[in-house]
Amino acid sequence: MSGPLVWAVVPAAGQGTRFGGEVPKQYLHSAGKPLIEHALSALLAHPRVAGAMVALAANDARWPGWTSLHGKPVLCCVGGGERADSVLAALEALPADVPADALVLVHDAARPNLATADLDRLIDAATAHPDGAILGAPVRDTLKRAAVEGTIVTTEPRDGLWRAFTPQAFRRDALGNALRAARAAGVLVTDEAMAMERGGARPRLVEGREDNLKVTTPADLALADYLLSHRT
Ligand SMILES: Nc1ccn([C@@H]2O[C@H](COP(=O)(O)OP(=O)(O)OP(=O)(O)O)[C@@H](O)[C@H]2O)c(=O)n1
Ligand SMILES: C[C@](O)(CO)[C@H](O)COP(=O)(O)O
Numbered sequence: 001m002s003g004p005l006v007w008a009v010v011p012a013a014g015q016g017t018r019f020g021g022e023v024p025k026q027y028l029h030s031a032g033k034p035l036i037e038h039a040l041s042a043l044l045a046h047p048r049v050a051g052a053m054v055a056l057a058a059n060d061a062r063w064p065g066w067t068s069l070h071g072k073p074v075l076c077c078v079g080g081g082e083r084a085d086s087v088l089a090a091l092e093a094l095p096a097d098v099p100a101d102a103l104v105l106v107h108d109a110a111r112p113n114l115a116t117a118d119l120d121r122l123i124d125a126a127t128a129h130p131d132g133a134i135l136g137a138p139v140r141d142t143l144k145r146a147a148v149e150g151t152i153v154t155t156e157p158r159d160g161l162w163r164a165f166t167p168q169a170f171r172r173d174a175l176g177n178a179l180r181a182a183r184a185a186g187v188l189v190t191d192e193a194m195a196m197e198r199g200g201a202r203p204r205l206v207e208g209r210e211d212n213l214k215v216t217t218p219a220d221l222a223l224a225d226y227l228l229s230h231r232t
Helices: 035-044 083-093 116-128 172-184 191-196 220-231
Strands: 004-014 047-058 072-078 104-108 133-138 143-146 151-155 162-171 206-208
Touching: 004 035, 004 083, 035 047, 035 072, 035 116, 047 083, 072 083, 083 172, 104 116, 104 172, 116 133, 116 162, 116 206, 162 172, 162 191, 172 191
Parallel strands: 004 047, 004 104, 047 072, 133 206
Antiparallel strands: 104 162, 133 162, 143 151
């Protein structure tokens, strides 16, 4: 297997406010395992992925304490107030022997249904493209801009629009520098590509499966239950 060393970074320090309930959603079970375990396993089962760094909430008492999965190291650190802070904390906590040009795959703990074939194509694209790559899918619905009272203000043009998924794959130091620059500028980035774009990068879009869903609400968990128990 040629190409750069590959490590996963998994932001898992969220509280699941939109989901509700007492248990942060990354620890809710689906098809017999917590969402975070599905996400980590999908990453670490891939032969190119060498290990994972997981960003946890400071008071996380539910972390199972894994130190390895699929025979690979699982490390953890304390995340931050925003997802971007957690990603940067994990990047900065990676072992010193993970080189600057290592490929880092940032993947939400709340996305349990990552397909191996998508991961293959993402790693290949990010290895070949210096600005990195992300999984996503073209928008296929008509998009409406809503007024606060829930009426339609206008229809937004959708040509060329994509939904960004994770993993998002970038070289370790380039991503760390981009996230630190966004933080210094007071810009809250909602994904890693946004930070890279700010610095002029044009990451590759890799079309992935639409069932690589992020569990945000209880309805998403019901869909994840079905998908994970009927995986092909
Ligand atoms: N400060 C934060 C916020 C989010 N995340 C992680 O980033 C991923 C995507 O975030 P999201 O779906 O928004 O999760 P929450 O922040 O938990 O959800 P909410 O916004 O509804 O509270 C999740 O795996 C979440 O655990 C994180 O590591 N650190
Ligand atoms: C990173 C992400 O999953 C790409 O779509 C998304 O931006 C996370 O958003 P969230 O509100 O932090 O869940």
